[in-house]
Amino acid sequence: MIVRARDWDASRWIEIEIRDGMLERIDECDRPRDGGEDEVFVAPAFWDIQTNGRWGHSFSSPDVTVDQVVSIIRAQRGLGAARICPTLITAPVDDTLHGLRTVAEACDSHPDVDRMVVGVHLEGPFLSDQNGYKGTHPADAMRDPDWSLFERFQEASGGRVILMTLAPERPGSAEFIRKAVASGVTVSVGHTAVDRDSLSEAVEAGATLSTHLGNGIAAELPRHPNPIWLQAAEDRLYASLIADGHHLDREVLRVLARAKGWHRLILVSDAGWLAGLPAGNYGAWDVDPSGKIVLAGTPYLAGSTQGLETGLRILDEVEPSFPRPLLDTVTVNPARLLNQPAPRLAVGEPADLTLLRRPAPGRLMLEKTCVGGEWFERSV
Incomplete structure (x- = not known):
């Protein structure tokens, strides 16, 4: 060939x-x-370190099947991605354990799927339960960082949890971050009302990423300081961004990209369980013709329907830099963040x-x- x-x-x-x-x-x-x-x-195929599901199926669902996991992961190939992090959001513990075991079984039984999965991303349950910051994550399933619970999650995944998003203001976060990083897990801050001291403590403990910076946050904030500016200014943190045309205005995308610099910038799809489905109402969720997913009757975004191609196209529009370093945001940078060999x-x-x-x-x-x-x- x-x-x-x-x-x-x-x-x-x-x-x-x-x-x-x-x-x-x-x-x-x-x-x-x-x-x-x-x-x-x-160029090397893409890495997507935050994708939640497709075609009405979520990795976090209590009834997700191995066949569904396999189909979702294989579908990423048509979206440009060869390496992904199946992402599980906050859910009841038993649902999370089921999702992790199902992803593990899919990997164990299908070598091509196992090869594509860099590791699992747990986005929760140690997040802020405050309105706005929690996004569409269920507050009643959130809790303070718990190492014994994380060990149960890691065991269920077959040791595949590689990335963990948490809110550093939760009690016990710093100690949890130190243990996680020592075990080889990359820790990110997200869905957080973090203040200066809590953020500094988290970074000193080993946190290295801001999850979808500018999203998972309250609609109204103090001018300064606030969690967006604090994270944007923290040079020790990478930032992942959802550049789907809905989650961040183009001006905000440009500012955050310039604040972090190309070497600390990662694009993610944050594709939700409704990705790949037509516009319409899906119970508690609405997908409008532009592809935006919201909690019905609210402005709260609930993931994306777009792949990384859309994000690259929009970022290239606001900060032209093709092919590199633009393509580094979906190849070299996520690999470096996760301590993996960079694709080349x-x-x-x-x-x-x-x-x-x-x-x-x-x-x-x-x-x-x-x-x-x-x-x-x-x-x-």
């Missing part, structure tokens, strides 16, 4: 030979004469690739994705 495209890391055209799911040969080549006006770029185009690396066109800033388009040497057409 031969691929010819522009190298994401240089101006040159390259020819890549793929064999047995690996990159066997990479040579410089001439630009194809029939390449058209829009040049094709080749090199002989001997897995054949996890994306082909992209970008005729102008804000017009980036995913063409297709190669995962483990197998190609998948773009889907929505």
Whole structure:
């Protein structure tokens, strides 16, 4: 299998030979004469460290099945992603344990799924239960950090929990963060009304990320200080952002991107359980024609319906920087955050690739994705 495209890391055209799911040969080549006006770029496939479900199924559901987990994870290939963190939100303990065991069983029984799952992201239950900060997470299932409970979660997942989001103002957070980081888990702050002291204590304990900065927060805040500015100004924290056109205004996206800098910026889809479904009412939830999901009758956002392609396109519109460092936000940066080898185009690396066109800033388009040497057409 031969691929010819522009190298994401240089101006040159390259020819890549793929064999047995690996990159066997990479040579410089001439630009194809029939390449058209829009040049094709080749880059590593995306990493999405926060995706919650699809097609009406959630990883947090008390009745999610192995087949549903497998289908959701495999669907990411049509969205450009080869590595993901299935994300479980706050839920009753038994529901979380069921979701973790089901993800573990899906990985254990399907090698391709296991290969795609970097690890599990637990977004809760140690979050703020205050209105606004809790978002659509159920307050009655939230609690203070509890290491013994986390150990139950980790055991249920087969040791796969790699990322944990919590609210640092919860009692016992700093000690929990130290234990989690020592065990190899990356800790993020999110859904939090954190103040300066609590944030500093969390970062000193080892927290390294802000989860969907600018969201999961009250609608009205003091001008300053407030949790957004405190986290944006903390240089020891990466920030994940949901750039789906709904969660952050373009001006806010630009400001937060500039505050964190490209090397600390990570795009996430935060795709919810309604992703992939048509607009309409789904009980307590509404999906409008633009794809925005809200708790019915409220302005509270409940995840996204968009993939990382949308986020890259919008970020590229407000801060043009294609191909790099724009694409680092869904490749190198999340890998570095999770202490994983950074994806790259090199002989001997897995054949996890994306082909992209970008005729102008804000017009980036995913063409297709190669995962483990197998190609998948773009889907929505």
